[in-house]
Amino acid sequence: QVRLVESGGGSVQAGGSLKLSCKASGYLFRDCTMGWYRxxxxxxxxxxxxxxxxxxxxxxxxxxxxVKGRFTISRDNAKDTVDLLMNALKPEDTAVYxxxxxxxxxxxxxxxxxxxxxxxxxxx
Numbered sequence: 001q002v003r004l005v006e007s008g009g010g011s012v013q014a015g016g017s018l019k020l021s022c023k024a025s026g027y028l029f030r031d032c033t034m035g036w037y038r039x040x041x042x043x044x045x046x047x048x049x050x051x052x053x054x055x056x057x058x059x060x061x062x063x064x065x066x067v068k069g070r071f072t073i074s075r076d077n078a079k080d081t082v083d084l085l086m087n088a089l090k091p092e093d094t095a096v097y098x099x100x101x102x103x104x105x106x107x108x109x110x111x112x113x114x115x116x117x118x119x120x121x122x123x124x
Contacts (some may be wrong), residue, residue: 001028002113004099009118020084021100031057032103034075034082038095089122
């Protein structure tokens with residue numbers, strides 16, 4: 001059974017840094033894309049889960065424009081972990097951050113799993 005456990009959330013002032021970690025278990029993750037998403041409460045749309053960053057099995061990375069240059073994703077295949085280093089945090093980064101894995105299967109849709117989420121609060 002695939003299990004993802006996030007850690008590292010907390011409260012920080014604007015301009016500060018936090019590092020999120022996600023420990024995966026129950027599968028061989030070296031062939032999986034691993035990533036981070038977040039759920040913010042927006043006045044216009046309410047709660048919305050949105051893409052933050054992903055890292056492929058070949059260590060290719062992608063970032064949402066809102067975090068590019070401030071956040072860095074990394075993975076350790078030996079430990080089955082994916083980290084998100086968040087620098088220069090802004091109040092609008094306040095959200096519950098979720099770890100996600102997407103693993104290709106020989107047949108059918110990829111195996112996907114989510115962590116339980118970790119809260120990041122950035123105060124101005």
